[in-house]
Every structure is written in structure tokens, then in C-alpha cells.
Amino acid sequence: xxxxxxxxxxxxxxxLLPGDKSISHRYAMLAAIAEGDSKILNYxxxxxxxxxxxxxRALGIQVEESDTEVLIHGRGAEGLSAPQSDLDxxxxxxxxxxxxxxxxxxxxxxxxxxxxxxxxxxxxxxxxPLAEMGASIEARDGRYPPLAIHGRKLHPIEYTLxxxxxxxxxCVLFGGLxxxxxxxxxxxxxxxxxxxxxxxxxxxxIDVHKRTITLHGPAHLQGRELQVPGDLSSAAFFLVAALIVxxxxxxxxxxxxxxxxxxxxxxxxxxxxxxxxxxxxxTGSELIGDILVRKSAVRGGVLEKAQTAALIDEIPALAxxxxxxxxxxxxxxxxxxxxxxxxRIATIAENCGRMGIRIEVREDGFEIPGKQTFHAxxxxxxxxxxxxxxxxxAALAADGPCT
Ligand code: S3P
Numbered sequence: 001x002x003x004x005x006x007x008x009x010x011x012x013x014x015x016l017l018p019g020d021k022s023i024s025h026r027y028a029m030l031a032a033i034a035e036g037d038s039k040i041l042n043y044x045x046x047x048x049x050x051x052x053x054x055x056x057r058a059l060g061i062q063v064e065e066s067d068t069e070v071l072i073h074g075r076g077a078e079g080l081s082a083p084q085s086d087l088d089x090x091x092x093x094x095x096x097x098x099x100x101x102x103x104x105x106x107x108x109x110x111x112x113x114x115x116x117x118x119x120x121x122x123x124x125x126x127x128x129p130l131a132e133m134g135a136s137i138e139a140r141d142g143r144y145p146p147l148a149i150h151g152r153k154l155h156p157i158e159y160t161l162x163x164x165x166x167x168x169x170x171c172v173l174f175g176g177l178x179x180x181x182x183x184x185x186x187x188x189x190x191x192x193x194x195x196x197x198x199x200x201x202x203x204x205x206i207d208v209h210k211r212t213i214t215l216h217g218p219a220h221l222q223g224r225e226l227q228v229p230g231d232l233s234s235a236a237f238f239l240v241a242a243l244i245v246x247x248x249x250x251x252x253x254x255x256x257x258x259x260x261x262x263x264x265x266x267x268x269x270x271x272x273x274x275x276x277x278x279x280x281x282x283t284g285s286e287l288i289g290d291i292l293v294r295k296s297a298v299r300g301g302v303l304e305k306a307q308t309a310a311l312i313d314e315i316p317a318l319a320x321x322x323x324x325x326x327x328x329x330x331x332x333x334x335x336x337x338x339x340x341x342x343x344r345i346a347t348i349a350e351n352c353g354r355m356g357i358r359i360e361v362r363e364d365g366f367e368i369p370g371k372q373t374f375h376a377x378x379x380x381x382x383x384x385x386x387x388x389x390x391x392x393x394a395a396l397a398a399d400g401p402c403t
Contacts, residue, residue, distance in 0.1 A: 001008060004394035005402050010247040010295075017235055018042070019068065019228030023286065024049040025094045026170065026198040027226055028063075029102060031072035033080065033177070034054045034202050036223035038216030042254075043070040043228055046385075051090035055099055055112070058083045074223050077178055082108035087210045089114040091341060091383075096145060097126050097167040101105065101174030101340045102353065103136035106151035113146030117341050117383055122178035123147060126171040129159045132182075133175050142375070156217055158184040163336065164309035166191035172312070173199065173206075179217040187211040189306045192260045201226060229256030229288040236264055236317040237389045239293050243273055244324040244397045248295040251278070257287040263310035267318075271298040300370045308333045308365075312340075316390035319348045319368055324397060328370035335364040339390045342384040351379050376400030 024044035029052065031038030041200050043049060044340060045068060052201050053070065057063050060081035062073040071364055080102075084255050087103075089095035096112055100123075103110045113119065124143035131137070133154040156179040160212040169185050173195055176183025190211055199206050204219035235255045238248040242248040256282060257265075268275055278290040300322060308331065311318070315331060322329025337344040345366055352368065360367040378400055381388035395402035 002403060003392070007398055007400065008241075008245045008396040009249045010249070011242045011245045011396065012136070012247070012249045014251040014253060016253045017230035017255060018046065019044040020047055020231040021048055021226045021233070022094065022166070022192060023053050023194050023198070023256065024206070025098060026194050028056055028070065028072060029099060029174070030198055030202045030221055030337055031074050031223060032059065032061045033077055033102060034074040034221035034223045035076040036074055038072045038074060038223040039071065039092055039225040040070045041225070041227040041231070042068050044231065047090060048092035050097065051088060051092045051114070052095045052099070055089065057093060058087055060086070077218070077221070080106055083110050087112040088214070089118060089145070090118055090263070091115050092165055093121055094119065096123070096147070098170045098174060100137070100147060100149060101130065101171035102177070103135060103151055104130045104133070105154045105175055105178045106123045107153075108151050111152065112149065112323065117146050121145070122339055125163065125165065125168050129157065129168070129172045130154070130175055132157045132159065133179070135175065141304070143336045149156050153222070154179050156181040156183040161188060164189040164191050166195065167335075170195040173213065173215050176215045176217050177204070177221075178217045181217055183215045183217060184270045187213075187214045189309045190260060191309060193257065194286070201284050209265040220381050227283045229286050230254040230284060232256045232261050232264060233313040236314040237293065239268065239275070239291070239395050240321045241393045241396055242293040243268070243296055243298060243321060244393070246295055248293070250293050252291045252293070254288055255291055259288045260310065264314050265294065267301065267307065267311060268298070269367055271301050272296060273298050283358045300323045300325035300329055301331040303334070304332040309336075312336055313386060316344060316348055317393065319352070320390050320394045322368040323352065323372040323374065324371065325370040328368050331365035332366055340384070340385060342382045344384070344387065347382045347384060347387045348390070351387065351394075356380055357393060373392060376381045376399040376402050378403045
């Protein structure tokens with residue numbers, strides 16, 4: 001697909017974003033193993049979350065979709081059936097990593113894989129803890145999809161995550177749902193806690209104390225009606241667009257404001273961005289609100305340590321903002337960017353280069369000086385949705401049309 005994007009005069013008005021990707025995946029997977037029907041409102045319209053629904057269907061669960069509403073007829077902890085063919089996670093790391101926790105604990109065999117990008121992403125990070133729980137999983141070259149999962153009853157473990165990863169945390173907790181006893185996960189840094197909140201919403205017994213999560217298994221999940229908040233990581237692209245394009249004034253309605261995700265807003269405010277939260281409500285265990293953003297002179301900043309982990313998906317958008325800022329952006333401790341849908345340090349650098357934006361690349365981050373001009377260019381998403389969106393936003397502020 002090719003798109004022509006012309007420079008914008010202003011980014012103004014109001015937008016309502018699709019449902020949060022992370023939350024949609026979790027609600028769909030938990031609904032599939034819960035007892036009874038779950039209705040999920042504002043389910044993500046993105047391809048990744050539809051890969052999850054495809055897998056849920058292939059596991060014998062009836063799923064009805066209308067517009068952005070999804071009805072999942074859960075059949076309880078033992079209600080999934082062996083898939084007839086390989087499960088297809090498409091481009092979605094969340095689907096393969098989180099669903100593997102559920103599959104490893106079933107009493108059947110399954111295989112799960114995905115597209116070319118997913119096939120290059122490491123799965124040993126989930127295979128290790130699942131093996132400790134007694135799971136039997138084979139992967140290509142020992143660490144890449146497709147995974148062949150020989151399901152069986154798992155036992156609970158206490159596990160310290162070697163990296164900050166909400167997907168791995170979720171996989172271990174999902175693996176522990178059918179186990180007898182406490183599955184305990186320690187995180188090196190707090191990552192998004194949608195799993196903990198969703199598990200509680202579906203009726204699991206779970207405690208969180210600082211960076212330690214304890215799931216008391218086995219869990220008996222009950223179907224629920226839940227609304228997915230708008231996706232804050234998608235809002236990041238609109239926020240940056242409004243911040244860098246002259247005369248912009250935009251309201252983004254119904255955005256998820258979970259405190260483990262909203263570090264983005266704090267970081268932007270710290271840079272001097274004119275951002276206001278208009279109203280905060282609760283939906284299920286998640287927070288939701290409207291955000292007002294206006295064109296601002298942003299100073300620039302440094303992203304490192306825990307903050308980097310909390311903002312990992314927003315870094316492509318922030319790179320664009322950094323180039324337009326007064327003092328630029330420094331990103332450190334972000335080696336995880338190298339194992340996303342693309343090596344995002346490399347794909348950000350490549351597109352910056354094409355637009356004439358100076359960038360200095362490090363092994364675990366980059367440095368972009370401020371006050372730079374985006375020059376019209378032919379850009380490449382490299383098949384990565386966040387790279388496509390970040391540079392579509394850069395194109396809005398460029399000195400001519402971009403492809
Ligand atoms: C996600 C966690 C993050 C994030 C991904 C979604 C999740 O991945 O980058 O887009 O929903 O748990 P990691 O767990 O690999 O950090």
C-alpha cells in the first residue's frame with residue numbers, strides 16, 4: 001500500500017479512537033476461557049486483535065462481531081478444543097505470547113505462528129518460564145515461531161522477569177490460571193497492568209504488591225460486559241501531530257488513562273506540551289478520559305530507565321516530536337525497540353535519514369537534535385504500523401508531499 005501525504009495547515013477538531021489493542025487482546029482471551037457470555041464494547045479494529053479473535057474461533061469458541069462490539073460465548077476453563085490447523089497470530093506478538101500461556105495449560109496439542117515479521121521475534125522469553133511450569137514447547141531454532149505446544153496441566157512458579165515485558169508477565173499469569181496454587185511474578189520495572197485488572201474483572205483472585213503479582217490458582221472466570229477504552233498509544237500519533245503542526249487544537253475522546261500507560265502524558269507535559277485532561281471516568285477497572293491538545297513549543301527531553309519501558313510503543317512518535325522540539329530527544333535503555341515488529345531503532349533512523357533529519361544511533365537508543373526541518377521524501381513503513389503512523393505524522397509537518 002502507498003499513501004501520499006501533503007503538509008497540513010492545522011490538526012484540529014475531535015477524534016474518537018479505536019479500542020486499546022492491549023486491553024482488547026486480554027479481554028478476548030479471558031472471555032474465551034470464562035464461563036458464559038462476554039460482551040466487549042469498542043473492541044480494537046486493528047488486524048492484531050482480529051488475529052486474536054481468529055485464534056479464539058479456531059479453538060472452538062463462538063465469536064459474534066458487529067461493528068466494534070464483540071460477543072464471545074465462553075465455555076469455561078476446559079471449553080477450548082484442539083485446533084484443526086495451525087493458529088495464525090498474524091503480525092501480533094501479543095497474540096502469540098499471551099495465548100501460548102493459555103495453550104500450554106490445555107490438554108491438547110496446538111501449533112501457533114504468524115507472518116514473516118512475527119517469525120523473526122524471540123519466543124524464548126516465554127518458553128523459559130512456561131518450561132519451568134512443566135510445559136513442553138518446541139520452536140524453530142529453539143526460539144522463533146511457529147511454536148508447537150504440547151498442552152498439559154501446569155504447576156505454579158515464582159518467576160522474576162529478566163526484562164520489562166507485559167506480554168511475558170501475561171503469558172506466565174495465563175499459564176497459572178489452571179494451576180493449583182500461587183503463581184508469582186516479580187517485575188524488574190512496572191509494566192502495563194491491564195492483565196492484572198482484567199483478571200480481577202473476570203473474577204480471578206489476584207494480589208499486586210509493588211512489582212510482585214500473585215495469582216491464586218486455579219481461577220474460575222466468569223463472562224462479563226466490558227468497554228475497551230480508546231488506545232492511548234494510537235492517541236500518541238494525534239498528540240504529536242497536533243503539537244508540531246501550526247494552529248492545531250484537537251480533542252481526543254474516550255482515551256484510556258491507565259496510570260501504567262499514561263507516562264506519555266506526563267512526559268509530554270514535562271516537555272512543555274499544552275495538554276489538558278478534560279474528564280476522567282472509570283470503565284470496568286480502567287480509566288478513560290478526553291484529552292485536549294494544542295500546538296506548543298516543546299522543549300525536548302531525555303527518556304531512560306523505567307520511563308522508557310512505560311513508553312516503549314510511543315517512541316516512534318516521540319522521535320518525530322524530538323526533531324521538531326527546541327532541544328531534541330535522547331532515548332536510552334530501549335534495546336527492546338530492536339525486537340518489535342521491526343528493529344525500530346533502525347527503521348526510525350532510516351526514515352529520519354530520508355527526511356534529512358539528523359539522528360545518532362546507539363545500541364539501546366538514539367539521539368535526535370531539535371529544531372530540524374522535515375524534508376519531503378519517499379518513506380517506508382517496513383510493514384510496521386507504528387513506523388507508518390509516526391512518519392505519516394512527520395509528513396504532515398514536511399516541506400512538501402511525502403509518499
Ligand atoms: C504489550 C506489551 C509491550 C508492547 C506491545 C503490547 C502488551 O510489549 O510493546 O505493543 O499488550 O502487553 P512487551 O511485552 O514485549 O514489552
